[in-house]
Amino acid sequence: xxxxGLHLPTLSVQEGDNSIINxxxxxxxxxxxxxxxxxxxxxxxFIIDIRSNMDKRQGQRVTVLLNKTVKHLSLQIAATxxxxxxxxxCAENRGNSGAGSYQLTFGKGTKLSVIP
Amino acid sequence: xxxxxxxxxHLITATGQRVTLRCSPRSGDLSVYWYQQSLDQxxxxxxxxxxxxxxxxxxxxxxxxxxxxxxxxxxxxxxSLELGDSALYFCASSVVGSxxxxxxxxxxxxxxxxx
Numbered sequence: 001x002x003x004x005g006l007h008l009p010t011l012s013v014q015e016g017d018n019s020i021i022n023x024x025x026x027x028x029x030x031x032x033x034x035x036x037x038x039x040x041x042x043x044x045x046f047i048i049d050i051r052s053n054m055d056k057r058q059g060q061r062v063t064v065l066l067n068k069t070v071k072h073l074s075l076q077i078a079a080t081x082x083x084x085x086x087x088x089x090c091a092e093n094r095g096n097s098g099a100g101s102y103q104l105t106f107g108k109g110t111k112l113s114v115i116p
Numbered sequence: 117x118x119x120x121x122x123x124x125x126h127l128i129t130a131t132g133q134r135v136t137l138r139c140s141p142r143s144g145d146l147s148v149y150w151y152q153q154s155l156d157q158x159x160x161x162x163x164x165x166x167x168x169x170x171x172x173x174x175x176x177x178x179x180x181x182x183x184x185x186x187x188x189x190x191x192x193x194x195x196s197l198e199l200g201d202s203a204l205y206f207c208a209s210s211v212v213g214s215x216x217x218x219x220x221x222x223x224x225x226x227x228x229x230x231x
Binding site for chain 1: 118120147149151158159160161164171172174206208210217218219220221222223224225
């Protein structure tokens, strides 16, 4: 069936380097995507979102890229810090706007470890 | 702090029992979502309520039910609990309007352990 999946389950980066976390999706009709960060024992925390009418969106130290041709999302974190260590999830909103339903489908997550 | 609150934070109970998890959405959010996070299934959508009405259903077991009250808080009821129901249960909320998809903000979760 259709799903949202992550290419890499773990990623280790040196403090100060840039991190890139990838995500593939299979539903070509998906039009809204969100990246979440989850620290141990906490709920998913919103990082950044992007709609399908955009290719790129930037936030503070984070950039999300959307390639609809190959159905691929990436999250780039600049100057990675120890506080960025967490599990990162991409989520796809497959809901039916007309019906007012907006459930998220999550990928399996990538664990980012920052080496001091 | 997302503004979404959940109680209790931890819950330990026995098989066959029934529990109720509570969620208060962010101020102004009309939609509430429930998700289950387990080690083998990841984060999975259970159910969505909008202004008191059920709007979407995911892989929610028949033993589970939810409701949203006039003050917009929501409760997730889990009955006839089994060992496999042990998981983190998250509530999220969002603003819903004009048919536009909006970000969902998650609460801190309730960790359920069924013994």
